[in-house]
Amino acid sequence: MIAELGQLALILALTLAIVQSVFPLVGASRGNTSWMALARPAAWGQFLFVATAFACLTLVFVANDFSVLYVAQHSNSALPLIYRICAVWGGHEGSILLWALILASWTLAVSLFSDNLDDQTTARILGVMGLISIGFILFILFTSNPFDRLLPAAADGQDLNPQLQDPGLIVHPPLLYMGYVGTVVAFAFAIAALLAGRLDAAWARWSRPWATVSWGFLTLGIAVGSAWAYYELGWGGWWFWDPVENASLMPWLVSTALLHSLAVTEKRNTFKLWTALLAIIAFSLSLLGTFLVRSGVLTSVHAFATDPTRGIYILGFLTTVIGGSLLLFAWRAPRVGLGARFSAVSREAMLLVNNVVLLVAFAAVLLGTLYPLLIDALGMGKLSVGPPYFDAVFVPLMAPALFLMGVGPVTRWREDRVMNLAKRLRWALGVSLAAAVIAPWLLGNWKPLVGFGLFLACWIATATAYNLYERLKSHPAPSWRRRIAAQPGSYYGMLIAHLGVAIFIVGVTIVNGYEIEKDVTMEPGETTTLAGYTFEFGGTSQKQGPNYRADVGLLTVTRNGKDVTTLRPERRVYTAGSNPMPMTEAAINPGLTRDLYAALGDRLTDKRWIVRVYFKPFVDWIWFGCIVMALGGLLAVMDRRYRIRRLRQQRATPVRTAAPGALPVAAAKVVAP
Secondary structure, eight states: OHHHHHHHHHHHHHHHHHHHHHHHHHHHHHTOHHHHTTHHHHHHHHHHHHHHHHHHHHHHHHTTOTTBHHHHHHOOTTSOHHHHHHGGGSSHHHHHHHHHHHHHHHHHHHHHSOTTSOHHHHHHHHHHHHHHHHHHHHHHHHHOOTTOBOSSOOSSOOOOOGGGOSTHHHHHHHHHHHHHHHHHHHHHHHHHHHHHTOOOHHHHHHHHHHHHHHHHHHHHHHHHHHHHHHHHSSSOOSOOOOHHHHHHHHHHHHHHHHHHHHHHHHHHSOOHHHHHHHHHHHHHHHHHHHHHHHSSOOOOSSOOOOOHHHHHHHHHHHHHHHHHHHHHHHHHGGGSOOOSOOOSSSHHHHHHHHHHHHHHHHHHHHHHHHHHHHHHHTTSOOOOOOHHHHHHHHHHHHHHHHHHHHHGGGSOSSOOOHHHHHHHHHHHHHHHHHHHHHHHHHTTSOOHHHHHHHHHHHHHHHHHHHHHHHHHHTOOOSSHHHHHHHSOHHHHHHHHHHHHHHHHHHHHHHHHHHOEEEEEEEOTTOEEEETTEEEEEEEEEEEEOSSEEEEEEEEEEEETTEEEEEEOOEEEEEOSSSSOEEEEEOEEEOOSSEEEEEEEEEEOSSSOEEEEEEEEETTHHHHHHHHHHHHHHHHHHTOTHHHHHHHHHHHOSSOOOSSTTOOOHHHHHOOOO
């Protein structure tokens, strides 16, 4: 009865989601405090029942209950326990249930950490999140139910997709979904502010930490997915411009613009409409990504569903959410003031240009992703848009945004002068130009694109270091130690995130400029040389896994006659399912400045194999840079002003609102210590 209990838990969660959305929203519009008070307990109950449903699905996977259709399709009795647990989200139905669980978790977090908001605002925020929960739980119950029975029960399961039988499955989907679904919080804050008719610095302040956390999770999720594809698929690439990869990149670009826009709205009370619109677009893109992955319109190693009914439902839900949000935005926009003025040379202007560039880059990715689908839908044939398009369009668009990352933080708010900026940044410019000329020569071969990429990376790093030095030097504290301690966490978070971008650019630039690959056929005793390393093939041996058998290659790597490492790439055949599937497991020797990468291809004769070897300089800097970016976001969220303002708001009297449901005016007047 575990499956039936999970089904019942989902129905109860749906009931509570309806209560969470209807009563608080109506209560907020009528000023009914008892109805608004239902928002928090309903959110808690919804989380409890969704978590119960998720636990029930996990239990039937662990117990190998093949009378449940979803378990029979995505598990097998020979599958290791850890992958039986992860198989819960290894297919369409379970991944949507994971989405609902993470959405309920974000809702729970908002309900627990929203004491700094008035009751009407909290009710509206949780009510909007409840509406989204209703849509996804209905989607599960009517089109994607993971608890459907299979009668008679299967003797054994079809096994989990071999590409997913990897530790990446444990980490990547939860991280990515935390970022994807997390965009709903800033969206709910924006809709709540629009419903209240008040967009001001206060709503931006309280939604900014939530947007930052979501952005951090999305950054890590994309990075882990990239690393997983790098070592799992055996191609040696870290980004393939796959449509589903693009579906996660697009909300990341818009979320990045949203973070910068929220900072301006909080500090200068401007960009208010623009910020609200970005919050709507970011969440809409997370829904669009869900449509692309779940509707069956894409063929991708990441895509799950092929049922058109699901695609129609998600498309209708997407249209309803986006259409309703934009109608509300259009209705409220004329009533919102423009905010503080600023000159063409100011930090506000730099951030605005940065936002516009990010939005144009997002539009380029969107066009490259959807245009082939549109051509196919119109019956005009098949069209493939791949890396050549994105490399030619996306990279040049991002270059101005990266350059502005060095200029923006050192530009003064409201107004600055070009000559003053040039004077402040002259040393950063000189060092960056020198690095662009010298570093490629040190790497062995000067290339214009490598020089340009290293210029941008060094420009961001040196401008960030200068920004920190000037800020500490101008602080009135008597000692450097006190000056360092006096800076807010959000400032250090910004610096670290920007340094992460610089590290990322170094990795991308050097690996794209100097990577070397070679495909060879080898017999035991034969060697091949790559980037000064000698790879000697020692033949293969047999290996039996829990649900696969493998040929394990042996490659001894030396340099200048000295042993470097031994690589053991594998060629696996998963035999547990009804259709045996071959898979390549690459072998990688990582290093600070390079990866040695080997993959075993097809067997040509009893002893001769196709072997692919790669030299990947600085490739690990790509993922390290992403980790540093996410750490910057974490540090920004830990800023003490988010805690101090809450305490000060409680002490501030009287607390009045400018309109029913508006955020407290007192909260908007508190400044950072």
